Amino acid sequence: MAIIVQLVQGLQSLAAHLTNPANLSQILSTLVIGIAIILILTQIGQRINVDKNAPPEVPYWIPYLGSAIAFSVNPLKFYADNRKKYGDVFTYTMVGRKFTVCLGVEGNNFVFNAKLADVSAEESYKPLTTPVFGKGVVYDCPNHMLMEQKKFVKWGMSNDAFRAYVPEIEEETRNYFQRWNNKTGGRGDLFKAMGELIINTASRTLMGPEIRALMDDSVAQLYHDLDDGFQPINMFFEWLPLPSYFRRDNAHIKMRNIFKQVIDERRANNVTDKTDMLQSLLNQTYKDGTPFTDVDACHLMIALLMAGQHTSSTTATWALLHLAEHPHLIKELLAEQKDVLGSLDTPLSFDAMKNMTLLENVIRETLRLRPPIIMILRKVIRPITFPGTDYVIPKGNYIAASPIATQVDEQFYKNAMSFDPHRWESIKEEESGESVDYGFGKIAGGGARNPNLPFGAGRHRCIGETFAYVQLKTVISTFVRMYDLSLTEKGMPGQDFTKMFVQPVLPVEINYTPRK
Template identity: 35%
Template sequence: MVDLSDLRALPLPLLYVGATAIFLLAVSTLRLIGNSLPSKAPPVFEGLPFIGGIMKFASGPMKLMADGHERFGEVFTVPVLHKNFTFLLGPHVSGHFFKANDDEMSQKEVYEFNVPTFGKGVVFDVDHKVRAEQFKFFAEALKSAKLKLYVPHFVQEAQDYFAKWGDEGEVDFAKTFSELIILTASRTLMGREVRESMFNKVADLFHDLDMGMLPISVIFPYLPIPAHWNRDRARKELASIFSRIIQARRDSNTKEDDILQSFIDSRYEKVYGGRYLNDAEITGMLIATLFAGQHTSSITSAWTGLTMIRDKAAWAAAEEEQRAVVQRRGEELSIDALNDMEVLGRNMTESLRLFPPLIMLLRAAKAPFAVTDSAGKTFVIPKGHVVATSPAFAHRLPHVFRNPDEFDPERFVPPREEDKAAPFSFIGFGGGRHGCMGSNFAILQIKSIWSVLLRNFEFELVDPFPEQDFESMVVGPKPCRVRYRRRKLAI
């Protein structure tokens, strides 16, 4: 039996250390017991109490998900400070994540860090009723009739860009497509005025905005640091530039075939008394649109090329398809010709499956909900949890995709159609209520670029096939040199 009077003889700091150790041991023990008992709550993956969750996130999201999935399966919770992050990995458990409305699963709370970049009064700075109307404006700007007008601009920008290449040379695809995507965006999104007169200025300002989106910005978006000061200055200058362009178009009654014009012509139906968008809202939505697509499209363009170059059969099939399309439709890269390119589309989709730019998608649970994993076990996710799913991890689950680490575009061809075996198996463009509205825009943009390249160049890798750069906010390939040679006769 312990004589408690002996404790009075111990130094006070030692008593604190001992008490803390006992408390942590008790918490850890209770956590282990809780995970082993029958329960509807997700198992907790933490390790050391209070700091274990932080340490697991610090090790990187892919390692965290791999370790958690190996230990607990498709559903588990990681406590981080005062928040609980619950992971739903794979199509069997992510249905509610994608299908629930904003009253049940909300984007606003987890993406509010974008407000200093996008601006006040748009997207994540408004309630879901206003956001729903603004998303309709995005959808209107990206409907099929508008896309048909954008395709010639995609093609022209690509042709002009690659015309500056020599007969042979070396490039880094990540840099190449980052430059080209901002050029296509400047014409189809920001407008003729920007592309013709002030592209360099606007591109520099968007670069400062981009550099103001740091990992620390997710937690402290208003932290007084140089990157945020530059972000705020750039945001103010962009607002001034676009206000002048908008006013000039209104004064001259000019109508252009770009997304800026679509936003100028948009008016609310159910909120704000049916008024038109003001200049600040238009600027914010332009910025949000560019941020939603610039990195994802440039990264997917790079991976599409890298995977096709590595896989000679995939490259040969894409080349043969170009010849067939030219024979059938002529040399013009129209929207109909691009839509015919199923092989190129599958190569792109498989690249996006293997290398999605967005590692995690997040929602805030506004109400509890139940999920059932592939083994038939049901869990109830509590209200208040931050819920995460991961294209990068889910796309490589062997019970969803056969040989998931292999590049195999034929997995999308009937009768295999592995992406359709269960809803939300392929989530490269998200899915459900908040699926990427710009997916068709991105597909046509990337097909346009790669059609120009396939018809005019041959490629080979100089460096080994690159790894993913998980240090970036949006994950692309690490630097990789590619050698190009211009074809003597274009396809």
Template identity: 35%
Template structure:
């Protein structure tokens, strides 16, 4: 009993000492003059993490009405400050890398993309690597890619019967990776190694979990498979690169562009860099395009008035150009473009965009309040939430592609950064033109050649995935048109 009493006294003394120290610290330490944003209420230490992992969008829906367009979530030893809406997003999208950096917050991509590329290099090198992406996606390159997309779509859907039922989500996922493999990774992968490479990319993708954002090197089976897949992909691409160099063979694909890319100092890209850049390109584009293709189809099949509108557009283009489909004809598909854009507004696959603050700065909210954002905060915005703000979009939860039509253009009325499905500003998505062309090429072929009917319930959102997609199967009944739309 005496020993227990001593331990109790010691414990009490420790607690009292901590309380007194905190009180003294509060009295002695001068109060910060910074006007900090309001903080999301949660349990100490792990409360913020629990709310974040339950779903950032759920948390935003709960806190935005209470706290306004700028507020902070305490996440373990980090503070994430959210900027919601076009009124507060200018600094997020336009700030220099020295002010708001991507590098620290996207370090979890390094094990997937590999060393020496994108977020594993300093900003000046990363900018040069982004230039390689830009050069590989110029209009003259895109025109060649479109020809390959159209060919792949024709070949893929030629294997469908005259009628039947399919999971359109699975079909589109498969076709997207086929076309991306052909345009980005090259003929060798498409013709000989597609199944192997596709399986390896699946393992890479499965190694990107919510926990990976915080602990990217955690020794778990998914990370182990990710690392093994990354190594095998590197070996495959090294073999292809060596073969092309040895034979002098040149192809119209992104692999060739990266092989021929040079830094400003004249240095050629290495095999490791080419592999990493290709993985980054496919990883960034494959999911987003297949998800958006699926949502586009689901909404068209649900809303007959818009299905009629896109079919009429296809008829008009066929009267004008015949059955030909190329880059310029796809560019004329404005109605289909607006339908894709609206599906992407409602369901952006990347629900969070992040930056790390390197300098103090201030922001004035839509409500007229001014806050100081300290150095070291993670600054975040959410396309999934911001794209549905009622003061920006009329009936924001409804599917209405006409909101982007000339004379209405709701995404421009409220100001720049009202529509952020592809990001914007300094770090806007380089693959946006490629994605639209790819989705248009596929749906143009489907619309012209098949009658389609959605026979499963309208799909739900799969919030559990890192890249938020479509939950479950999306079953469609199809019937081949006896003649193309005319």
């Protein structure tokens, strides 16, 4: 009892002390001096702790946070400004972690083709991906298992599957944009439309008709909850007691159960004639005889859904914005369709679209200028030297590649910042080095010295590229058949770098007029 009385008296005297104006100004000035001392010590610490062989470090004022604010406002400017000061390789601190960015073609090659013994993708991405995708797949398993999972996925992406997908994607696009149809046209929310359409087409084709049927209600909401848990904050903190974390974990369980129920029903009814990805993931076995279970298949399906959604929907949005900016390209695209198909009423097909060079180049140019992924990470697990320098990147740092730096470099692309799909008619993309098979099919030399790498390179290279092209080509071709489009008075939107996948600053509206 006596202790409680003493405590209350102590608190009362502290409150009286704090509310006295003379004491308050004393406390404030002590606080300011304290902060100043911490900032000075941080600066001194940065200078004393310099490892002579470590790459140069970007100085910062706020301990722990480091350069996080400058970086997240505009990472491209942050890289460009510091590249002028420190060269292609430098380290910056963010939220208590050190990132060594490696720019230029050599930087890309260094990160994408780094050895498994030196760096780990799993260590970089796991806190973000495992709670969303689930256990046992992608970055929640040894790398050799991921390579085999990529092989299972590639088997489900055959040309025959793509032939079946194109009419389905065309139909989904027509059905979706019927809602925009009126005689005079109007203004549409392009980003929202592309987000909804891409998830509809991916679920109709890859995920299977059962999932597509649920897309308008339950699955769409679950996808949003998973997506809210797939933000930069989740990369730094695997779990926090925030509503978005609870919703993410809940959505993961429900989504897995939905896939599992579809698999169970297919098994119960002996369904084997489906061409979708879900079917091709069933009954797979790893080389060492370990079965790839139905739960693994559910988790990998969630991973594919997440990997392909924002990447493709932002690319479709930017592509149509750039077409609206350059209306002559829309006319050329329609002329190309007529040339290849004979008429704009002929349905699109996988084989016919292979002959539509401009269409292909519109997507390639969009991905050069507006890649959705601008930073690729690996965690250093054994100190590594950057070739041609004395820089040794210490264990524990993350190495980062940012292929957009070469993609918008005048050294490789004339008028690099302008959207010009025709430039690709005179560029031959060389895949350097000998072919390598990491376990999911041959890729040329890791291909990492090509300045244009929106799909990455090396063992972690994207396996969704062909599907993404098929999906984007079909959506864009169908859209320009249905509507003419132009930019609103706001012009081209800026880029929002605060998201996991860089997207246009919202809202993104577009003017459209139905074609006769």
